[in-house]
Amino acid sequence: MMTLANGSLRVDLKLIAEMVEPGARVLDVGCGEGALLDWLGRHRGVDGRGIELSMEGVSAGVGHGLSVIQGDADTDLKDYPSGAFDYVILSQTLQATHEPRKVLENMLRIGRHAIVSFPNFGHWRVRAHLLFRGTMPVTDTLVHQWYDTPNIHFCTIRDFLDLCREMNVRVEKAIALDRDGRVLPLPRAAGIANLFADQALFVLSRDA
Amino acid sequence: MISDLMSAADTPSPTDPALANDRRVELGLDRPIRLDCGVELASVTVAYSTYGQLNADRSNAILICHALTGDHYVADPHPITGKPGWWADLVGPGRLLDTDRYFLICSNVLGGCMGTTGPADIDPATGRPWGLSFPVITIGDMVEVQARLIDHLGIGQLFCVIGGSMGGMQVLEWAHSHPDRVFAAIPIASAARHSAQNIAFNEVGRQAIMADPDWCDGDYQSHGLRPKRGLAVARMAAHITYLSEPALHQKFGRNLQNRDRFTYGFDADFQVESYLRHQGSTFVDRFDANSYLFITRAMDYFDLAAENGGVLANAFRGTRTRFCVVSFSSDWLFPTPESRAVVHALNAVAANVSFVEIRSDKGHDAFLLDEPEFHATLAGFLDGAAAHRGLPPSTGQRRYGR
Known part of the structure; x- marks a missing residue:
């Protein structure tokens, strides 16, 4: 077996990786080539599974x-039994799902914790882009044009927190990152x- | 149990270099083999090949399961056609099924016609060929006979069971009925049940055989005949299902066979006709018509969900086997949703499963062909499973393909 990406992880993945307890059972939804799972397997001894489109x-x-299956968050989470994993991770993928709320519900059903990261559509650059240019925002993190973007359900941090409240989801941890990967306070x-x-980046769980 | 088997006098020594290919063994002598239909066979001859060496703790064995018309000549030239083995490109030192690392076993299935007991053999009770009086067999029966062979070889747990198409059905059956004996399972281009469409195609093939007057109600051997025309038509129809429309179009298009205009007759004007006729006529030289009937029937009866209360997941409850399920995008005989159903059932019991649909336009036959992405995925899965099993890593450069 070879090491993926020379052991270095994207900044949000590194934050996620550090949250996972050693030996945990982890499902990474939208795992790409499996860099996070590979890192977790090596450094945390986790029993990892992945889903990738x-x-x-x-x-x-x-x-x-x-262990990776070809599938997606919308169709392939419903089969897993409740409580099958300690952590279900969805990084930078929520906005590309057809039914984000159902995806979150399934994640919280099959995992004790759900870890979700997403691009913040409430960022001032995004707002300014729409306000001053009057076109759909294209930025460093949102690189697609409106007609070819896989991102169909953008949300802001506030939107997401509203949904968590509506779903009675406990927010265990909330971290905001600026464009340089620095952590900002997130009340x-x-x-x-x-x-x-x-x-x-949020760590969520169902209220016990 | 394993130590008992290891002490058996006739088991090969793990380091015996004389493990030759194309071996025969008689099984069931100590304990009859009870088939799903209720019949007991007191003796079954199994023809099998092995490649590589069994290691000292007998943990590196891979069972290869062949498809409907396959046999145990995985890597050796076929004794009748002289063609290379059906997975010859995958087997060898440094190859995907690395004979420097693994001990490979492949046996001709029960009901087959290349050395394992089948309808063309003599029924000891009558002294005449079984023919249609051969018991109707199932995929489960094939696996039971394979399990007896594995017992005979002194192997407790197989490192891996791998196979495509009907071979994949056997892989799933192994994982279901002998979960502790299968460390890793690779069902390729397969399904947990035979679909209505596939039963339909099989029925066309069987009716073609039975419509041939030389079939003689299955008793052609007594008459010194063989239903060649019927079997050839069965093969032609089946062969279409192994390919895909794009594959046929690329290979033949509407090209004419050695002519530049239509003959206005029913000669093989088109290349595709000529090709199919060739496939049919060469097939009858190496395959028995009654074997074709019995083996296709076994596939039709296969339905792992039905055997487990209608819930496929029940077939795999508590499994610790590592699965790698593979399908091909243009396979319309065992389309991807069939593999996906297996994956969903395995997810439902939180099994360790990998699944990939390989993009290919070669249809069902892709599992027999040089598909680099397919082979790379399998190699990675096997390496990962080997590491988990504690087998030493591969040494030297990996070689793929020809």
Whole structure:
């Protein structure tokens, strides 16, 4: 087995990786080529599984000895039994799902914790882009044009927190990151983070 | 149990270099083999090949399960056609099924016609060929006979069971009925049940055989005949289902066979006709018509969900086997949703499963062909499983393909 990406992880994946307890059972939804699972397997001894849409991603992951199935968050979460995992991870994928709320519900059903990261559509650059240019925002983190973007359900940090409240989901941890990967304070009401955070990362669980 | 088996006098020594190919063994002598239909066979001859060496703790064995018209000549030239083995490109030192690392076993299935007991053999009770009086067999029966062979070889747990198409059905049956004896399972281009469409195609093939007057109600051997025309038509129809429309179009298009205009007759004007006729006529030289009837029937009866209260997941409850399920995008005989159903059932019992649909336009036959992405995925899965099983990593450069 070879090491993926020389052991270095994307900034949000590194934050996620550090949250996972050693030896945990982890499902990474939208795992790409499996960099996070590979890191968790090596450094945390986790029993990891992945779901990935692209044949190339799955093939690379399985080719590195990871357990990955070809599928997606909308269709392939419902089969897992409740409580099958300690952590279900969805990084930078929520906005590309057809039914984000159902996906979150399934994640919280099959995992004790759900870890979700997504790009913040409430960032001031996004707002300014729409306000001043009057076209759909294209930024460093949102690189697609409106007609070819896989992202069909954008939300802001505040939107996401509203949904968590509506779903009676406990927010165990909330982290906001600016474009350089620096951590910003993220209070319950989102506040300034909703304006300055490039992306956000949440650890959620069902109220016991 | 394993130590008992290891002490058996006739089991090969793990380091015996004389493990030759194309072996025969008689099984069931100590304990009759009870078939699903209720019949007991007191003796079954099994023809099998092995490649590589069984290691000292007998943990590196891979069972290869062949498809409907396959046999145990995986890597050796076929004794009748002289063609290379059906997975010859995958088997060898440094190859995907690395004979430097693994001990490979492949046996001709029960009901087959290449050395394992089948309808063309003599029924000891009558002294005449079984023919249609051969018991109707199932995929489960094939696996039971394979399990007896594995017992005979002194192997407790197989490192891996791998196979495509009907071979994949056997893989799933192994994982279901002998979960502790299968460390890793690779069902390729397969399904947990035979679909109505596939039963339909099989029925066309069987009716073609039975419509041939030389079939003689299955008793053609007594008459010194063989239903060649019927079997050839069965093969032609089945062969279409192994390919895909794009594959046929690329290979033949509407090209004419050695002519530049239509003959206005029923000669093989088109290349595709000529090709199919060739497939049919060469097939009858190496395959028995009654074997074709019995083996297709076994596939039709296969339905792992039905055997487990209608819930496929029940077939795999508590499994610790590592699965790698593979399908091909243009396979319309065992389309991807069939593999996906297996994956969903395995997810439902939180099994360790990998699944990939390989993009290919070669249809069902892709599992027999040089598909680099397919082979790379399998190699990675096997390496990962081997590491978990504690087998030493591969040494030297991996070689793929020809």
